Amino acid sequence: xxxxxxxxxxxxxxxxxxxxxxxxxxxxxGFFVGRRYERKKLVYPVPPRPEAFAPNxxxxxxxxxxxxxxxxxxxxxxxxxxxxxxxxxxxxxxxxATIRIEQALANPAYGDQATVASRSVSRLWGPLRKAxxxxxxxxxxAASQTWAVDRAQCTAERGAVVHVPTGRRIxxxxxxxxxxxxxxxxxxxxxEPKDFxxxxxxxxxxxxxxxxxxxxxxxxxxxxSGQLFAVVARCPxxxxxxxxxxxxxxxxxxxxxxxxxxxxxxAVVADGTWAAVKGREALNxxxxxxxxxxxxxGMSELLRSGTETSGDTVNSVGDAGAVLAAADQPDRxxxxxxxxxxxxxxxxxxxxxxxxxxxxxxxxxxxxxAPVRAQRAVAETxxxxxxxxxxxxxLLGGGFGRRSVPxxxxxxxxxARATGKPIQVVWxxxxxxxxxxxxxxxxxRLTARLDDSGWPVAWRHRVVASHRSAxxxxxxxxxxxxxxxxxxxxxxxxxxxxxxxxxSHSYTAFAVECFIDELAARTGKDAIAFRRHLLADSPxxxxxxxxxxxxxxxxxxxxQGRYRGVALHPCFGSHVAQVAxxxxxxxxxxxxxxxxxxxxxxxxxxxDIIEAQxxxxxxxxxxxxxxxxxxxxxxxxxxxxxxxxxxxRFDEMPEVDVHILPTTHKPGGIGEVxxxxxxxxVANAVSAATNTRVRALPxxxxx
Amino acid sequence: MSSIQFKLNNHPxxxxxxxxxxxxxxxRDTLGLTGTKYGCGVxxxxxxxxxxxxxxxxxxxxxxxxxxxxxxTTIEGxxxxxxxxxxQAWIAEQxxxxxxxxxxxxxxxAALLAKNPSPSDRDIELAMRGNLCRCGTYRRIRRAIRxxxxxSGAAASPTAQNRGx
Numbered sequence: 001x002x003x004x005x006x007x008x009x010x011x012x013x014x015x016x017x018x019x020x021x022x023x024x025x026x027x028x029x030g031f032f033v034g035r036r037y038e039r040k041k042l043v044y045p046v047p048p049r050p051e052a053f054a055p056n057x058x059x060x061x062x063x064x065x066x067x068x069x070x071x072x073x074x075x076x077x078x079x080x081x082x083x084x085x086x087x088x089x090x091x092x093x094x095x096x097a098t099i100r101i102e103q104a105l106a107n108p109a110y111g112d113q114a115t116v117a118s119r120s121v122s123r124l125w126g127p128l129r130k131a132x133x134x135x136x137x138x139x140x141x142a143a144s145q146t147w148a149v150d151r152a153q154c155t156a157e158r159g160a161v162v163h164v165p166t167g168r169r170i171x172x173x174x175x176x177x178x179x180x181x182x183x184x185x186x187x188x189x190x191x192e193p194k195d196f197x198x199x200x201x202x203x204x205x206x207x208x209x210x211x212x213x214x215x216x217x218x219x220x221x222x223x224x225s226g227q228l229f230a231v232v233a234r235c236p237x238x239x240x241x242x243x244x245x246x247x248x249x250x251x252x253x254x255x256x257x258x259x260x261x262x263x264x265x266x267a268v269v270a271d272g273t274w275a276a277v278k279g280r281e282a283l284n285x286x287x288x289x290x291x292x293x294x295x296x297x298g299m300s301e302l303l304r305s306g307t308e309t310s311g312d313t314v315n316s317v318g319d320a321g322a323v324l325a326a327a328d329q330p331d332r333x334x335x336x337x338x339x340x341x342x343x344x345x346x347x348x349x350x351x352x353x354x355x356x357x358x359x360x361x362x363x364x365x366x367x368x369x370a371p372v373r374a375q376r377a378v379a380e381t382x383x384x385x386x387x388x389x390x391x392x393x394x395l396l397g398g399g400f401g402r403r404s405v406p407x408x409x410x411x412x413x414x415x416a417r418a419t420g421k422p423i424q425v426v427w428x429x430x431x432x433x434x435x436x437x438x439x440x441x442x443x444x445r446l447t448a449r450l451d452d453s454g455w456p457v458a459w460r461h462r463v464v465a466s467h468r469s470a471x472x473x474x475x476x477x478x479x480x481x482x483x484x485x486x487x488x489x490x491x492x493x494x495x496x497x498x499x500x501x502x503x504s505h506s507y508t509a510f511a512v513e514c515f516i517d518e519l520a521a522r523t524g525k526d527a528i529a530f531r532r533h534l535l536a537d538s539p540x541x542x543x544x545x546x547x548x549x550x551x552x553x554x555x556x557x558x559x560q561g562r563y564r565g566v567a568l569h570p571c572f573g574s575h576v577a578q579v580a581x582x583x584x585x586x587x588x589x590x591x592x593x594x595x596x597x598x599x600x601x602x603x604x605x606x607x608d609i610i611e612a613q614x615x616x617x618x619x620x621x622x623x624x625x626x627x628x629x630x631x632x633x634x635x636x637x638x639x640x641x642x643x644x645x646x647x648x649r650f651d652e653m654p655e656v657d658v659h660i661l662p663t664t665h666k667p668g669g670i671g672e673v674x675x676x677x678x679x680x681x682v683a684n685a686v687s688a689a690t691n692t693r694v695r696a697l698p699x700x701x702x703x
Numbered sequence: 704m705s706s707i708q709f710k711l712n713n714h715p716x717x718x719x720x721x722x723x724x725x726x727x728x729x730x731r732d733t734l735g736l737t738g739t740k741y742g743c744g745v746x747x748x749x750x751x752x753x754x755x756x757x758x759x760x761x762x763x764x765x766x767x768x769x770x771x772x773x774x775x776t777t778i779e780g781x782x783x784x785x786x787x788x789x790x791q792a793w794i795a796e797q798x799x800x801x802x803x804x805x806x807x808x809x810x811x812x813a814a815l816l817a818k819n820p821s822p823s824d825r826d827i828e829l830a831m832r833g834n835l836c837r838c839g840t841y842r843r844i845r846r847a848i849r850x851x852x853x854x855s856g857a858a859a860s861p862t863a864q865n866r867g868x
Contacts, residue, residue, distance in 0.1 A: 207799075207802070212793045213738070214737070274732070347837060348740075395801070396801060397801050650832045653842060
């Protein structure tokens with residue numbers, strides 16, 4: 001019943017090109033799962049597993065023919081632990097059934113390993129295919145030596161090398177030893193897309209079986225021998241700290257071992273999570289400092305007033321300012337201000353990290369999107385060398401950007417140092433929502449000038465935000481307008497900010513796509529026809545728009561009581577258009593019934609994963625569009641858990657039709673690109689239903 | 704603290720913990736069964752769903768003392784080798800993304816099918832609306848439940864089985 005589900009080896013760090021992976025001691029870490037009631041966990045050194053052939057740090061082939069692929073990005077649901085091995089296996093001509101995956105340890109040799117910006121496949125499309133191709137060429141070389149035949153007569157096919165004239169075959173496993181002695185080719189030939197055998201197919205995900213029986217190992221599931229648990233009381237007001245607390249009361253709670261002040265607050269250490277939580281409740285902390293005057297109303301006022309002054313021009317074409325300044329025919333100038341609130345990530349797995357410091361080496365197990373950043377954070381916190389920090393990336397129970405910040409890693413290692421024990425720091429859901437690194441709140445003033453025929457001749461988009469990255473998606477738009485300007489106005493945020501699925505595009509798409517819709521409505525033009533007219537220089541955007549128009553049945557009116565809205569947005573190298581169909585009853589209750597989506601994400605690795613990501617992005621984006629807001633009152637976050645920070649529920653999920661355009665462009669992103677269009681598509685549908693423009697999110701608040 | 708006895712995945716167990724400790728934390732921290740997940744702690748997300756005497760139940764606020772003498776089934780004890788029709792359907796429909804909520808989703812869906820082998824769409828919605836999924840796998844969950852329902856129906860009906868061959 002016991003299953004060892006995580007095996008991490010250190011020796012691969014040393015394995016260079018052309019060497020075998022045999023070497024130093026390996027570390028096998030066992031998580032026992034299943035019907036085992038005793039806590040029996042192991043961390044022990046075992047003899048090295050001498051894979052016969054490991055031509056690079058991405059893959060190894062064992063004597064039995066099994067192929068291990070090291071996944072160097074984080075699996076947070078986006079399917080990267082299937083898509084990346086597919087790239088290797090395609091060029092290797094491996095038998096897919098022999099592919100095994102192992103999560104790579106943090107290792108600066110892989111680059112920063114950060115799983116952000118939807119770039120795992122696009123960044124690794126070349127390197128992983130090359131890694132597979134190099135191994136294939138070496139295996140073919142080994143077979144041609146074995147048979148003493150011309151290598152041009154040999155080819156690789158499903159885990160074996162075949163001598164074409166005679167039909168003889170040797171499996172990769174039998175060739176691995178000899179292949180390992182050959183030089184690694186620097187520039188192995190890559191396949192033409194027409195020869196792809198795996199890429200483009202609906203290969204079942206490798207991570208799914210363990211996710212249906214409870215055996216999948218998330219960060220919160222790490223159990224080490226002698227492990228303690230901790231929760232941290234953090235000041236509810238940002239920037240404040242504990243003035244006093246009652247450590248004795250907390251210590252008197254059964255199961256509580258210790259109370260420790262750390263950089264982020266007051267930690268209660270216990271034998272179990274529940275005792276730690278009860279101990280924290282007994283702390284009776286008096287807080288001091290922070291910014292008690294911080295409020296959502298004040299922030300909103302700051303953002304909106306920021307739209308009234310010009311900012312730094314981040315991009316311009318022609319002279320939008322001059323055209324917009326023209327005083328004649330004021331009815332040809334259209335202006336609108338849009339606003340979006342702070343948002344939390346609320347990944348289903350609450351934030352956590354487990355750390356153990358022993359013998360000068362610190363191991364951390366963390367569901368992180370940024371293992372190398374985590375590794376640096378540990379080294380800095382403890383004052384030890386990066387090479388003495390081993391970061392084990394577990395499965396992530398959602399990430400959405402939050403897990404690129406190592407706040408919980410610092411907490412765990414401070415506590416590991418203070419207690420000398422393996423320790424897991426657990427954030428409650430309330431901790432997560434009230435101490436997040438939030439999607440920033442922004443405001444947008446868009447101003448356009450229309451010509452005699454109602455087409456825009458000038459467009460200015462003033463983005464007011466705390467971080468300059470907010471202009472992405474506003475500084476360049478797919479629509480061709482002769483006079484264009486994008487400006488950035490900075491306002492300070494007093495709460496911590498971070499990246500949030502699709503980053504700036506979650507609000508720039510809202511502003512741009514609602515405004516373009518307003519312009520179409522103002523001039524009485526069809527929303528899709530209006531956009532098409534402006535997309536002459538954006539063929540990929542035009543193609544997804546045309547596809548979504550056709551697939552949604554845009555040209556035929558929706559049935560009685562239904563309304564449609566459209567939105568289009570390119571980002572992360574992909575192009576997405578969506579049509580949302582909604583109903584709205586007189587009491588203001590609205591429902592999204594169906595979303596049609598067309599996507600061009602370049603060459604396709606796995607269409608099933610693409611569809612899943614689009615469906616998921618629509619659910620994620622709808623949650624934000626309909627309900628999402630983090631409010632501040634007297635310096636504190638108002639929301640605390642799923643009852644007041646609502647997440648879309650099962651019966652609120654619309655039908656989703658995804659249409660993937662087959663294109664030969666290089667792969668773009670897929671994890672985030674479905675998010676940006678959904679808010680404006682729904683907002684535009686609501687505007688059609690109510691004749692009132694939606695200019696603020698969430699829609700529930702605005703309508 | 705006293706010894707609390709109950710049946711866990713068909714095995715008798717006894718735990719010595721504070722009787723107010725929620726079942727969730729006894730499973731995860733005391734017994735090391737980490738398949739049942741913590742998501743919110745306030746009955747809002749369903750990630751901690753287990754079966755108590757076959758009823759789908761949130762374990763995050765269920766004091767362990769109230770479980771004494773009862774049968775508790777967790778995701779680990781649902782079936783051998785992922786053989787439950789719901790687990791099979793979950794794989795066939797490629798439901799999970801991050802997967803963190805799926806233990807709870809599967810336990811809720813399995814309880815639904817045990818009581819109602821051919822649920823309507825509305826039945827499915829009522830049974831599943833308490834289980835949140837931040838990755839948005841709801842449509843695949845619905846498809847998987849339908850698939851499992853029809854697979855079970857086919858198994859129970861010789862005519863349907865013959866048709867399948």
